[in-house]
Amino acid sequence: MTPPRSHADVFAGFPLVDVASWLGRKSLLVIAPHPDDESLGMGGLIASAAALGRAVDVVFVTSGEGSHRGSPTHPPAVLARVRREEATRAVDILAPGRNAAHFLDLPDGGLSTLPRPWEAVEALAACMTPDTIVCVTSDTDPHPDHRQSFAWAREASRKTGATLWTYPVWTWMSDTPADESLSGVRLDVSARLDAKRSAIAAHRSQHGLVIDDAEEAFTLPRQMVERLCQPHEVLIRIHE
Template identity: 45%
Template structure:
């Protein structure tokens, strides 16, 4: 753990403000559209407000059920106090956290676990069980948000570890929030390059509720008395980090999932030419027509199709593009695809394991259709980075994915599109959302609509 004290000068907030406006801290927006439940873990009362108060407020106003799990009572916050012993501090801070969470989201539940402050590392099993009890069966849309494992405080690291153990159940999206790292680290510290940073811009209402909640943690933001040992823990310079117009989270990849391997697909295609029904299902024909109709230009030069399968969509792309490079991880579907498009000299096929293997060339169009959720979150980010690097100037990314959960898949379709939507420098110009699938087009910002390109609107 890092050695620091709340009385240290720490890194000034204006240093972080400059870094947040520069490439020094690359972050993508935190997209909360798929959040159906929010469980926030706090090692101590006030962690939830400092690190995730705006998120709690946003979820509460949206009608998302919120539970805050407070692992300790924070009774060790003032070890040198002569006016407040640990028992009195515990009672006070329990009242404060209940009032603060009510200010953030009046319908939110607060679970006080009553583990010893400063000793969470020795009580990980109990902490994990308490968090697991709130997660229940989990499932898509369940968000678990806990202190950052690299925050420098042993109780925060323990809370992160307990959340990790509790989230091994499937379908839980996990995030962590920094608190003390804003104080002891700097923007150049390598800890910030290790995780996928996400930021949530706070609305004025979110910000106000957070400020009101923080003021309710009086034992932390105000002196307990004028005597030595009763000084405020959250002093003005430190508190400034939590008066920003945004909150920062680190998205944690679920360790139990990895990209699906080639063997999975070879077995899936064994003895079955078209296991997904691309050639026979009206659902697939209709979706394919909508995908082609969403292309923002009548014609493209070079196209790349990831996960082409048996080449049915590839045939449609061949009619709209001068050349198409179509890749897949399995050989069996590629045999069918090559036969289907044998008379199209502009179409080439390659068996590649993405993202480790990648086709050469620059492309005007990249199609990611029903393939993104086969990757782990980390490998999907690598795939998208390679897509960005392979796009020609003015290039287009088209993505289309099934939205229903599939137990074997590492990600959901909505998670895939949230990741694509966070690509720096791109904006979504087409969005078609159905109960069954999501179809989106992404172009380099600032992008023109089809009508603008044709001079129909300014």
């Protein structure tokens, strides 16, 4: 019996494809549960699609106000504003001059218990057409907000006829063996890595650079950032 393989090993077998031929004439919608997911998972694709002249939009489901707790200077409403500003800057680096960042401002850490989840589905569906390629965080990611965003995007894409793909973020750090039936592509984003790194860096609060008085503070693991700054970005195909 072959030993179980990691997600990284399974992803390494996905074919390497060129963004221009993969995207065709379609527009791109990236759904990020939190500010930074878009740059970490899809920064190269967003920059490539913008450089190709395609329509590009990024929807942030939450404003990430849960990353630092108990900070006197950055209570949740202030932190949300800081993170929306960082996200806007990051998206402007990737897709300059497009005003491509949009915010639903739903509660960070609370997506799976939202009282009116259909409103989120409708808000996402309003950004989709049959000619949209939608990329949302993978349901292989352990974070409940990432999985909930995936479920809403799947529902919205079914309603609208948009094409759905998923991107891994926290999956890269997971020890859980991969499902061998996963399939997908590796997009060649080697020409856009500088923009991607700059966009990741624009999320300054997530690199320990903004808030120094929190009781609990999140910092992006360097190892994960490096894994996500490879010359290709992984997209996993959805099997209906």
